[in-house]
Amino acid sequence: MSLVLVAIEDRGEAGRVARVTVNNPEQRNALGNAGKRELAEAIEAVSGDAQLRAIVLTGAGERSFISGANIAEMATFERGRATEGPTLTHRVCEAIRRAPVPVIARVNGWCLGAGLEIAASCDMRVAVDSARFGMPEVLFGIPSGMEACLLPQLIGWGKTRELVFTGRHIDAREAAECRLVELVVPADQLDAAAEEWVGAILSAGPAAIRAQKELVRAWENMSIADAVQHGIAAVASAHGSDEARRLMGAFVARQRARR
Numbered sequence: 001m002s003l004v005l006v007a008i009e010d011r012g013e014a015g016r017v018a019r020v021t022v023n024n025p026e027q028r029n030a031l032g033n034a035g036k037r038e039l040a041e042a043i044e045a046v047s048g049d050a051q052l053r054a055i056v057l058t059g060a061g062e063r064s065f066i067s068g069a070n071i072a073e074m075a076t077f078e079r080g081r082a083t084e085g086p087t088l089t090h091r092v093c094e095a096i097r098r099a100p101v102p103v104i105a106r107v108n109g110w111c112l113g114a115g116l117e118i119a120a121s122c123d124m125r126v127a128v129d130s131a132r133f134g135m136p137e138v139l140f141g142i143p144s145g146m147e148a149c150l151l152p153q154l155i156g157w158g159k160t161r162e163l164v165f166t167g168r169h170i171d172a173r174e175a176a177e178c179r180l181v182e183l184v185v186p187a188d189q190l191d192a193a194a195e196e197w198v199g200a201i202l203s204a205g206p207a208a209i210r211a212q213k214e215l216v217r218a219w220e221n222m223s224i225a226d227a228v229q230h231g232i233a234a235v236a237s238a239h240g241s242d243e244a245r246r247l248m249g250a251f252v253a254r255q256r257a258r259r
Contacts (some may be wrong), residue, residue: 068113
């Protein structure tokens with residue numbers, strides 16, 4: 001059984017949308033090293049599609065997004081072998097962050113440990129109202145590492161310390177209040193909420209979205225002054241492109257038609 005399923009949706013002239021599903025529902029979509037490798041390879045592969053417009057990442061079933069690493073597997077690791085799992089977690093997260101298009105986390109249940117790191121690496125997160133979030137690594141004798149370092153920019157240092165020091169779970173309401181997720185919806189609205197974001201992305205300029213993804217990633221490592229100058233260069237580069245002329249021209253035409 002494949003641990004990762006990939007479905008490519010052709011939206012015609014709008015481009016393609018990739019739906020990537022972690023497929024281990026019997027174990028709450030836990031990711032062992034093999035699953036992490038497969039997930040990284042899947043995201044890296046779809047990222048090479050020039051017609052790709054968005055990626056939606058989720059877990060199989062209705063109970064879990066990604067519940068984290070496989071603890072039974074981790075318990076057998078010797079110290080010298082223990083770098084493989086964290087390195088593979090980072091590879092998954094880096095593949096998501098380097099994807100040239102927005103990656104939407106469709107959080108359909110448990111989102112723990114490596115699963116929360118993966119969700120934090122995504123560009124936007126929508127969660128079902130029954131979802132639970134946590135970083136329980138200290139409860140198993142190891143610290144939270146890798147892309148747990150992304151949490152402070154989402155939820156602040158205090159909330160990050162609370163999660164990584166206590167290992168406690170928080171519910172979807174609390175996750176929304178601390179800005180860990182952008183949107184919480186009932187289960188029967190989860191697909192529609194994710195699709196609303198996908199539709200908005202598809203209505204924008206493909207080149208502009210790719211430039212925006214690159215800009216957002218670059219901002220993380222820049223001072224405000226450098227980020228502003230980088231943004232000026234990106235905006236100037238986009239002006240005069242066929243895409244910009246087409247979309248601006250369509251907007252002007254609509255405005256004139258309303259007069």
